[in-house]
Amino acid sequence: MATPNLQETLSPREELQQQILKLSLKDKEILLGWLKATTKEEKQQAVAAQVPVKKGREVVQTLQSGTTLYRLEGVKCGKKKCKCARGQLHGPYWYAYHWKGKKMTSTYIGKKLDEAIAIAAEPNGE
Numbered sequence: 001m002a003t004p005n006l007q008e009t010l011s012p013r014e015e016l017q018q019q020i021l022k023l024s025l026k027d028k029e030i031l032l033g034w035l036k037a038t039t040k041e042e043k044q045q046a047v048a049a050q051v052p053v054k055k056g057r058e059v060v061q062t063l064q065s066g067t068t069l070y071r072l073e074g075v076k077c078g079k080k081k082c083k084c085a086r087g088q089l090h091g092p093y094w095y096a097y098h099w100k101g102k103k104m105t106s107t108y109i110g111k112k113l114d115e116a117i118a119i120a121a122e123p124n125g126e
């Protein structure tokens with residue numbers, strides 16, 4: 001038996017779609033729920049990675065745990081005669097940036113990041 005020609009022209013996604021079509025309605029619904037959850041998480045992580053750096057601050061290190069971004073930042077206090085105005089920034093201090101839907105909240109943590117957080121957070125490379 002010859003296999004249908006269409007097999008050759010299908011992209012990996014199309015092939016997957018063909019397989020999904022064969023699933024039961026229940027399995028499709030489960031798959032849909034899973035897909036929604038994973039894409040949502042992936043989007044939030046992408047957004048978390050793009051938290052803008054405040055003016056005058058210098059990022060020393062970043063860690064990401066789920067949708068929360070932990071960032072170690074050198075900070076400028078704004079006083080003109082301060083050492084930070086000459087490039088010797090204060091800190092560095094840890095900040096947590098968390099996205100809830102479209103709203104981002106930032107929380108000051110301090111000089112030390114909780115060990116539990118540091119372990120849970122995977123270094124996001126680079």
Ligand SMILES: [Zn+2]
Pocket residue numbers: 076077078079082083084085090
């Ligand atoms: Zn200063």
